[in-house]
Amino acid sequence: MTPAIELRGVTTRFGKVVIHDDIHLDVRTGDILCLVGGSGSGKTTLLREIVGLLAPTHGTVRLFGQAVLDPDPRVRRDVRRRFGMLFQQGALFSALNVFDNIAFPLRELRILDKSHIHDLVFMKLAMVELEPRHAMLMPAELSGGMIKRVALARALALEPELLVLDEPTAGLDPDLADNFVQLIRTLQKQLGFTVAMVTHDLDTLAGLATRVAVLAGQRIIADASPAEVLDVDHPFIKTFFCSEHARSVMRRRL
């Protein structure tokens, strides 16, 4: 089976600064991959390359077996309809209300009629545990937790096979973050999509990830299940996972 995400020899350079050096990574369908790394190690850059917002200097990124940056615009569009992205700040369209934000990708398909879109939007809202009365609010009127939920609903609008999350719980208090992690896990079980995410929050990692890829020194130094990654002998992994707090979190969750 073709992997959901396939990175082959990805090298990224900004000027003379090397961010990634020959990265290979496969994410199988149904995996929940968590990409961790120190600040400035290029996690978000790699994520942006996966969704095709940024072209790597060398190497290829394939999703579902097709190049993200295929020269054919139809192939590019079809690939982009098969994944959903949740941005760190939500990136909701500020001029549109919650309903129109979620309806936007559905309308762009030009297949569904008004009543289908209406029902689908409210189904997505219910999925992310928001109430119908929230549909008419503007993004500026939402709380941080609600913004994440609406953004998740919009990312899920096209029934994606792959969900890409950039710091899904950043800026949420621990309680809300826990809820959100729970929500993503429930939805993943129901809908069976693959997840690739970047996070530095150990609770999120321990609560979701079935696989962990560690980015350090421009390369992926470990790519295995969370329990196995803990055993890897590398200074970054030692400091990241093996502080007193981290150990207790990981023990509790695994």
Added chain:
Amino acid sequence: MATAAVEFSETPGTGIVRLSGDWTLSRLPVPLETLQAQLRDFAARGAAWEMSGVSRLDSAGAVVLWQAWGRHWPTTLVASDEQQAILARAAAISPALASQRPFSPLIWLARLGWLMLAAGKNARDMTALIGQLALDIVYLCAHPREIPWREFSATLYKSGALALPVTALVGFLIGVVLSYLSSLQLKTFGADIFIVNLLGISVIRELGPVIVAVLVAGRSGSAMTAQIGVMRVTEEIDALATMGISRTVRLVLPKVAALAVAMPLLVVWCSAAGILGGMVSANLEMELAYGYFISTLPKVVPVANVWIGIGKGFCFGLLIALIACHFGLKVRPNTESLSSRTTSSVVAAITVVIIVDAVFAVLTRRIGMPGL
């Protein structure tokens, strides 16, 4: 992966509808209407539904089915628990309410009313802003250490110094065109030398200030509105407030003051370029000597006109900056509002400048005219 398909088999009593394939958003047949009509037709006949052939079902597929069933469960449905759960989620959604706004023949009257109210509100807020600035000036007189010199000089540079090339170019070209067109007319009367009077009065008194005002409103006014607007969207203005820094002192006042200083200077600069352009054009077209032009200019154009031009520049600068800041502070935190406020800012600034220019023309009709 197969597209969503439907098959009907007639049996005595009722028929059975067998669904198969992927009932997912990406696999639904396009256009959807034929499938929908088919499904609705089967539902109307009261058929039994058999979903064991469906390999995947997502919410889009569920919604299509649920709506075809007329938003209630069919009498006989064979589906797995998972499929039932997905369909149940579609069933939980209340149908869309038709939201038709009643059309009123008097809607234009209401629109006019809203427009007047909005204009009134703008005028009131603008007055409040001017009042606040007056209070700020009094405060700064008492506490001169807090005068925001740095912001003042930054705006002076951005709106003044950086606008020099474009105002010179536009002024020069207007001068050339005006001189050329006038000389064609004047030549037929043999009144060539009056080009100096004509150019001098029109450029210095009228065209210079208005052209600079239009350029500055488009260039700096829009920039000011957008800057303050984005600062509101990103809550930077609130951040300033929590640091105990007044937004009017730090953001509005330096802009208004800097533009009130920069505009008169730009007017002089632009008028000079206009006169130069006219002079060159007159020389080429009518062979009017440069020396004659320069020596005649002060004789036929009373110096009061220069002061009127500078005074207009001062007023226009003040107004453009005030209007720009006023609209910037009214931006609501979304992109649509930002664009509409920036547009309003430029349109309002140019309109107000033209109106004030007309008022100036009436008030100064006895000043600076040759032969009066």
